[in-house]
Amino acid sequence: MNFGQDNQVVEYLFLVDQDEQHYIQEQLKQVGLNVMQARALNFIDQNPGAHQQDLAKQLGKQDASTTNILKVLEGRQLITRRLQPGNGRQKQLFLLPDGQALIVKVRSVFTNLEKRATTPLTKSEQATLLATLKKIHAELSKSNDD
Template sequence: MISQRDDLAEKIYAISVLQQNFVIERLKTLHLNGLQSRSLSFIAEHSGTMQRDLANYLGKQQATVTNILKVLEERGLIYREIPKNNERQKNIYLTTEGEEMVKKVQAIFQELGKHIESAFSPEEQQQFTEFLKRAEEQLT
Protein backbone atom coordinates (compact mmCIF):
# COMPACT_ATOMS: atom_id res chain seq x y z
CA MET A 1 0.00 0.00 0.00
CA ILE A 2 1.27 3.48 -0.90
CA SER A 3 1.40 5.88 2.01
CA GLN A 4 -0.46 9.14 1.53
CA ARG A 5 2.85 11.06 1.52
CA ASP A 6 4.02 9.04 -1.50
CA ASP A 7 0.73 9.28 -3.42
CA LEU A 8 1.17 11.13 -6.73
CA ALA A 9 -1.78 13.45 -6.17
CA GLU A 10 -0.44 14.30 -2.70
CA LYS A 11 3.00 15.10 -4.18
CA ILE A 12 1.42 17.39 -6.78
CA TYR A 13 -0.55 19.12 -4.03
CA ALA A 14 2.56 19.53 -1.85
CA ILE A 15 4.49 21.05 -4.77
CA SER A 16 1.58 23.40 -5.46
CA VAL A 17 1.63 24.61 -1.85
CA LEU A 18 5.40 25.14 -1.98
CA GLN A 19 5.06 27.04 -5.25
CA GLN A 20 2.31 29.25 -3.81
CA ASN A 21 4.39 29.99 -0.72
CA PHE A 22 7.38 30.90 -2.92
CA VAL A 23 5.28 33.36 -4.92
CA ILE A 24 3.39 34.80 -1.93
CA GLU A 25 6.59 35.55 -0.03
CA ARG A 26 8.07 37.40 -2.99
CA LEU A 27 4.85 39.27 -3.75
CA LYS A 28 4.89 40.54 -0.16
CA THR A 29 8.13 42.38 -0.95
CA LEU A 30 6.18 44.22 -3.68
CA HIS A 31 3.27 44.82 -1.29
CA LEU A 32 0.94 42.77 -3.50
CA ASN A 33 -1.25 39.77 -2.87
CA GLY A 34 -2.03 37.03 -5.36
CA LEU A 35 -5.28 38.54 -6.63
CA GLN A 36 -3.67 41.93 -7.13
CA SER A 37 -0.77 40.44 -9.08
CA ARG A 38 -3.11 38.31 -11.22
CA SER A 39 -5.23 41.40 -11.88
CA LEU A 40 -2.22 43.42 -13.01
CA SER A 41 -1.06 40.61 -15.28
CA PHE A 42 -4.52 40.29 -16.82
CA ILE A 43 -4.77 44.03 -17.41
CA ALA A 44 -1.30 43.98 -18.99
CA GLU A 45 -2.46 41.30 -21.44
CA HIS A 46 -5.88 42.88 -22.00
CA SER A 47 -5.33 46.62 -21.94
CA GLY A 48 -8.63 48.48 -21.76
CA THR A 49 -10.42 45.49 -20.29
CA MET A 50 -13.67 45.89 -18.41
CA GLN A 51 -14.14 44.97 -14.77
CA ARG A 52 -16.60 42.21 -15.70
CA ASP A 53 -13.94 40.44 -17.78
CA LEU A 54 -11.44 40.68 -14.95
CA ALA A 55 -14.02 39.30 -12.50
CA ASN A 56 -14.65 36.35 -14.83
CA TYR A 57 -10.92 35.68 -15.14
CA LEU A 58 -10.38 35.81 -11.37
CA GLY A 59 -13.59 33.89 -10.62
CA LYS A 60 -14.56 36.58 -8.12
CA GLN A 61 -17.64 38.69 -7.45
CA GLN A 62 -17.83 42.23 -8.87
CA ALA A 63 -17.64 43.73 -5.37
CA THR A 64 -14.38 41.89 -4.64
CA VAL A 65 -12.89 43.05 -7.93
CA THR A 66 -14.01 46.62 -7.20
CA ASN A 67 -12.02 46.49 -3.96
CA ILE A 68 -8.95 45.06 -5.71
CA LEU A 69 -9.09 47.77 -8.37
CA LYS A 70 -9.58 50.51 -5.79
CA VAL A 71 -6.34 49.51 -4.04
CA LEU A 72 -4.42 49.24 -7.32
CA GLU A 73 -5.73 52.64 -8.39
CA GLU A 74 -4.82 54.24 -5.05
CA ARG A 75 -1.29 52.85 -5.47
CA GLY A 76 -1.06 54.44 -8.90
CA LEU A 77 -0.72 51.12 -10.74
CA ILE A 78 -3.91 51.35 -12.83
CA TYR A 79 -6.38 53.93 -14.02
CA ARG A 80 -9.95 53.62 -15.22
CA GLU A 81 -11.29 55.54 -18.17
CA ILE A 82 -14.87 56.02 -19.33
CA PRO A 83 -15.10 55.58 -23.12
CA LYS A 84 -17.00 58.23 -25.08
CA ASN A 85 -19.32 55.67 -26.67
CA ASN A 86 -20.45 54.04 -23.39
CA GLU A 87 -20.60 56.12 -20.24
CA ARG A 88 -21.79 53.17 -18.13
CA GLN A 89 -18.55 51.21 -18.33
CA LYS A 90 -14.95 51.91 -17.40
CA ASN A 91 -11.96 50.49 -19.22
CA ILE A 92 -8.93 49.58 -17.13
CA TYR A 93 -5.34 50.39 -18.05
CA LEU A 94 -1.93 50.12 -16.44
CA THR A 95 0.00 53.22 -15.54
CA THR A 96 3.73 53.36 -16.20
CA GLU A 97 4.23 52.29 -12.57
CA GLY A 98 1.81 49.42 -13.16
CA GLU A 99 3.79 48.26 -16.19
CA GLU A 100 6.96 48.26 -14.08
CA MET A 101 5.18 46.27 -11.37
CA VAL A 102 4.05 43.66 -13.91
CA LYS A 103 7.70 43.20 -14.94
CA LYS A 104 8.60 42.58 -11.29
CA VAL A 105 5.78 40.07 -10.91
CA GLN A 106 6.86 38.27 -14.09
CA ALA A 107 10.41 38.12 -12.73
CA ILE A 108 9.12 36.25 -9.67
CA PHE A 109 7.53 33.60 -11.88
CA GLN A 110 10.68 33.37 -14.02
CA GLU A 111 12.71 32.82 -10.85
CA LEU A 112 10.29 30.08 -9.78
CA GLY A 113 10.56 28.44 -13.19
CA LYS A 114 14.36 28.48 -13.05
CA HIS A 115 14.33 26.85 -9.60
CA ILE A 116 12.07 24.06 -10.79
CA GLU A 117 13.78 23.56 -14.15
CA SER A 118 17.23 23.37 -12.55
CA ALA A 119 16.24 20.02 -11.02
CA PHE A 120 15.74 18.44 -14.45
CA SER A 121 17.70 17.95 -17.66
CA PRO A 122 16.12 19.37 -20.83
CA GLU A 123 14.94 15.87 -21.78
CA GLU A 124 13.42 15.33 -18.33
CA GLN A 125 11.70 18.72 -18.54
CA GLN A 126 10.08 17.77 -21.82
CA GLN A 127 9.01 14.38 -20.49
CA PHE A 128 7.72 15.89 -17.24
CA THR A 129 5.72 18.48 -19.19
CA GLU A 130 4.08 15.70 -21.19
CA PHE A 131 3.23 13.80 -17.99
CA LEU A 132 1.68 16.92 -16.47
CA LYS A 133 -0.38 17.57 -19.62
CA ARG A 134 -1.75 14.04 -19.42
CA ALA A 135 -2.61 14.50 -15.75
CA GLU A 136 -4.32 17.80 -16.55
CA GLU A 137 -6.37 16.16 -19.31
CA GLN A 138 -7.65 13.61 -16.79
CA LEU A 139 -9.08 16.40 -14.65
CA THR A 140 -10.77 18.38 -17.43
Protein backbone atom coordinates in the same frame (compact mmCIF):
# COMPACT_ATOMS: atom_id res chain seq x y z
CA MET B 1 0.81 15.13 4.89
CA ASN B 2 1.10 11.46 4.08
CA PHE B 3 -1.63 9.73 2.12
CA GLY B 4 0.22 6.41 1.89
CA GLN B 5 1.86 4.42 -0.88
CA ASP B 6 -1.26 4.34 -3.06
CA ASN B 7 -1.42 8.13 -3.27
CA GLN B 8 2.17 9.21 -3.85
CA VAL B 9 1.45 11.14 -7.07
CA VAL B 10 -1.37 13.09 -5.42
CA GLU B 11 0.75 13.70 -2.33
CA TYR B 12 3.69 15.08 -4.32
CA LEU B 13 1.42 17.21 -6.50
CA PHE B 14 -0.03 18.62 -3.29
CA LEU B 15 3.43 19.25 -1.79
CA VAL B 16 4.74 20.93 -4.95
CA ASP B 17 1.62 23.11 -5.06
CA GLN B 18 2.11 24.13 -1.43
CA ASP B 19 5.78 24.97 -2.04
CA GLU B 20 4.89 26.95 -5.17
CA GLN B 21 2.12 28.93 -3.42
CA HIS B 22 4.37 29.74 -0.47
CA TYR B 23 7.17 30.95 -2.76
CA ILE B 24 4.81 33.09 -4.85
CA GLN B 25 3.13 34.66 -1.82
CA GLU B 26 6.44 35.49 -0.16
CA GLN B 27 7.90 37.00 -3.32
CA LEU B 28 4.79 39.05 -4.09
CA LYS B 29 4.68 40.29 -0.51
CA GLN B 30 8.12 41.80 -1.10
CA VAL B 31 6.68 43.96 -3.91
CA GLY B 32 3.56 44.80 -1.90
CA LEU B 33 1.03 42.63 -3.73
CA ASN B 34 -1.14 39.64 -3.03
CA VAL B 35 -1.86 36.94 -5.59
CA MET B 36 -5.18 38.42 -6.78
CA GLN B 37 -3.64 41.87 -7.24
CA ALA B 38 -0.77 40.37 -9.23
CA ARG B 39 -3.20 38.37 -11.40
CA ALA B 40 -5.25 41.52 -12.00
CA LEU B 41 -2.16 43.51 -13.05
CA ASN B 42 -1.06 40.73 -15.38
CA PHE B 43 -4.51 40.50 -16.97
CA ILE B 44 -4.67 44.27 -17.50
CA ASP B 45 -1.18 44.24 -18.99
CA GLN B 46 -2.16 41.46 -21.40
CA ASN B 47 -5.56 43.03 -22.19
CA PRO B 48 -5.27 46.83 -22.10
CA GLY B 49 -8.69 48.44 -22.28
CA ALA B 50 -10.47 45.34 -20.98
CA HIS B 51 -13.62 45.87 -18.93
CA GLN B 52 -13.94 45.19 -15.22
CA GLN B 53 -16.39 42.37 -16.00
CA ASP B 54 -13.71 40.65 -18.10
CA LEU B 55 -11.30 40.81 -15.18
CA ALA B 56 -13.92 39.54 -12.73
CA LYS B 57 -14.54 36.54 -14.97
CA GLN B 58 -10.79 35.87 -15.31
CA LEU B 59 -10.27 36.07 -11.54
CA GLY B 60 -13.40 34.06 -10.75
CA LYS B 61 -14.56 36.84 -8.44
CA GLN B 62 -17.80 38.73 -7.96
CA ASP B 63 -17.95 42.26 -9.39
CA ALA B 64 -17.81 43.81 -5.89
CA SER B 65 -14.66 41.86 -4.97
CA THR B 66 -13.04 42.80 -8.27
CA THR B 67 -13.92 46.46 -7.67
CA ASN B 68 -12.19 46.29 -4.28
CA ILE B 69 -9.05 44.82 -5.86
CA LEU B 70 -9.08 47.58 -8.48
CA LYS B 71 -9.60 50.32 -5.89
CA VAL B 72 -6.42 49.24 -4.11
CA LEU B 73 -4.44 49.12 -7.36
CA GLU B 74 -5.85 52.48 -8.42
CA GLY B 75 -5.05 54.01 -5.03
CA ARG B 76 -1.44 52.89 -5.45
CA GLN B 77 -1.34 54.58 -8.88
CA LEU B 78 -0.78 51.23 -10.63
CA ILE B 79 -3.87 51.27 -12.83
CA THR B 80 -6.52 53.64 -14.11
CA ARG B 81 -10.16 52.97 -14.86
CA ARG B 82 -11.57 55.03 -17.73
CA LEU B 83 -15.13 55.27 -18.90
CA GLN B 84 -15.54 53.71 -22.32
CA PRO B 85 -16.31 56.33 -24.95
CA GLY B 86 -20.02 56.29 -25.72
CA ASN B 87 -20.81 54.15 -22.67
CA GLY B 88 -20.90 55.92 -19.33
CA ARG B 89 -21.23 52.71 -17.36
CA GLN B 90 -18.44 50.42 -18.54
CA LYS B 91 -14.92 51.17 -17.38
CA GLN B 92 -11.82 50.13 -19.25
CA LEU B 93 -8.66 49.16 -17.41
CA PHE B 94 -5.14 50.35 -18.17
CA LEU B 95 -1.77 50.09 -16.42
CA LEU B 96 -0.08 53.28 -15.33
CA PRO B 97 3.73 53.60 -15.49
CA ASP B 98 4.20 52.31 -11.92
CA GLY B 99 1.98 49.34 -12.77
CA GLN B 100 4.02 48.63 -15.89
CA ALA B 101 7.20 48.65 -13.80
CA LEU B 102 5.67 46.40 -11.16
CA ILE B 103 4.42 43.83 -13.67
CA VAL B 104 8.04 43.30 -14.74
CA LYS B 105 8.85 42.37 -11.13
CA VAL B 106 5.81 40.11 -10.91
CA ARG B 107 6.84 38.25 -14.04
CA SER B 108 10.35 37.79 -12.66
CA VAL B 109 8.84 35.98 -9.65
CA PHE B 110 7.40 33.37 -12.00
CA THR B 111 10.51 33.22 -14.18
CA ASN B 112 12.64 32.60 -11.10
CA LEU B 113 10.23 29.94 -9.85
CA GLU B 114 10.40 28.17 -13.22
CA LYS B 115 14.21 28.20 -13.02
CA ARG B 116 14.18 26.84 -9.47
CA ALA B 117 11.71 24.10 -10.34
CA THR B 118 13.51 22.97 -13.48
CA THR B 119 17.14 23.28 -12.34
CA PRO B 120 17.43 19.64 -11.17
CA LEU B 121 15.94 18.36 -14.44
CA THR B 122 17.52 17.72 -17.81
CA LYS B 123 15.81 19.19 -20.88
CA SER B 124 14.42 15.74 -21.68
CA GLU B 125 13.08 15.33 -18.14
CA GLN B 126 11.48 18.79 -18.34
CA ALA B 127 9.73 17.87 -21.58
CA THR B 128 8.51 14.57 -20.13
CA LEU B 129 7.30 16.23 -16.94
CA LEU B 130 5.46 18.93 -18.87
CA ALA B 131 3.75 16.36 -21.09
CA THR B 132 2.78 14.29 -18.04
CA LEU B 133 1.41 17.28 -16.15
CA LYS B 134 -0.65 18.28 -19.21
CA LYS B 135 -2.15 14.77 -19.28
CA ILE B 136 -2.96 14.93 -15.56
CA HIS B 137 -4.48 18.39 -15.96
CA ALA B 138 -6.63 17.28 -18.90
CA GLU B 139 -7.92 14.30 -16.95
CA LEU B 140 -8.64 16.26 -13.76
CA SER B 141 -10.33 19.04 -15.76
CA LYS B 142 -12.90 16.65 -17.23
CA SER B 143 -16.45 16.85 -15.96
CA ASN B 144 -17.07 14.67 -12.93
CA ASP B 145 -19.80 12.61 -14.62
CA ASP B 146 -18.56 9.37 -13.14
